[in-house]
Amino acid sequence: MNKHTSEIGVIMIKAFDRPIYVTRPYLPKLELFCEGLKEIWDSRWLTNNGPVLRRFTRQLSNYFETDNVCLFNNGTLALQIGLQGMGISGEVITTPFTFVATTHALFWNKIRPVFVDIEPDYYTLDPDKVEAAITPWTTAILAVHVFGHPCKLNRLADIARRHNLKLIYDAAHAFGVRVGNKSIAHFGDMSMFSFHATKMYHSLEGGMLTFQDSGVKKTFDYLKNFGFKSETEVVMPGTNAKMNEMQALMGSMVLKHIDENIEKRRQITAAYRERLKEVPGIHLRTELPKDVSYNYAYMPVEVDEREFGVSRDKLYEELKKYNIYTRRYFYPLICDYSCYRSVSVKDPLTVARKVASRILILPIYCDLSLDDAQQIADIIIAISSKESNRQNTIAATKIEDKRTEK
């Protein structure tokens, strides 16, 4: 048995012969993409609101059942521009358990983030903590549908309404999620979706804002195109955040397969959950409410070192020996990054700290087979068994040593 092979009982667990990353982008057939490229080659229109982008925008409008969509070259700039366009300033209550871009978008707008805790079931902002953190300077709540898990939508909407705050969702992970038969894009004042290559839906890179007030659309369009209103008029100091034609083509082609891709991810999630549900120390995310139609964007588990016998970080390292590259999204918490350590945090962030120290994201992508998912789960189990055998041997040796001393 080599060091990349383990044994549970009589079952031999082999390392993968190829790297298994946390994600792998879905790609359309190359021939089809090349056919699509021909249109771009023929038109020589590569960016700046070209025909492919306009068609893609209509497709997304249909998919999200709203005309209020605006496309960008990535999610970070979409969020940054969205906050600016909505006139958000002062303090914004947000979560430290997210990708760092959520907070960066606030800082680029000179907005102070107020970090509050998350709830333990789905890792989204805890509404009770939000309410307690409101000050006269608060202008908005920036909540994250982390891993595609919907936030406490009604509670947050109620708080925002009573305190006259804007409710903004970082929905980077939530493409395709529906709640009560309504797209998640219809909740809050504005939502940002990321179409980055690592997402369950992508356009190479890309981002989108959806919003309730159609009046802000013009501002978003100006801001992403240098502030141009016409060839000779610049009405605000905008930036360049336009999606190009290649991105739009990829996005359009991947969109055609979104339902089948979600279904594949559902099956992979089910395979993992079935295999891991009774493993001591591996905690699966609480089942989502019945009215949520989920996108299976990520496969998070929490590792309880005491029960599992191996720490989250050791498991993360051990899995690499089997060619499995998991990720610790989101560790460290944003407030612990050196660039945000000076932000004063009043909330003890008890849940967020615990989750950040235990979270591990297992590989999930469309062409991961169910056998692969089961093998990953078996390797996790084997790593725990190996450690417990090692502990038993140490304990037995100590007893033996004591006997010999006597």
Ligand code: T4K
């Ligand atoms: N808000 C939230 C809550 C977010 O999660 C994100 C992005 C944003 C805002 C900002 O949206 P964007 O501006 O990105 O549109 C990745 C992504 O770069 C980032 O988009 C994403 N969140 C974050 C959660 O994950 P890394 O640093 O983990 O990516 P990386 O390059 O290590 O990739 C992870 C794995 O994916 C690799 O090990 C292999 C695989 N991979 C990656 C790429 C780029 C591929 O197979 N193919 C690829 O092309 O940040």
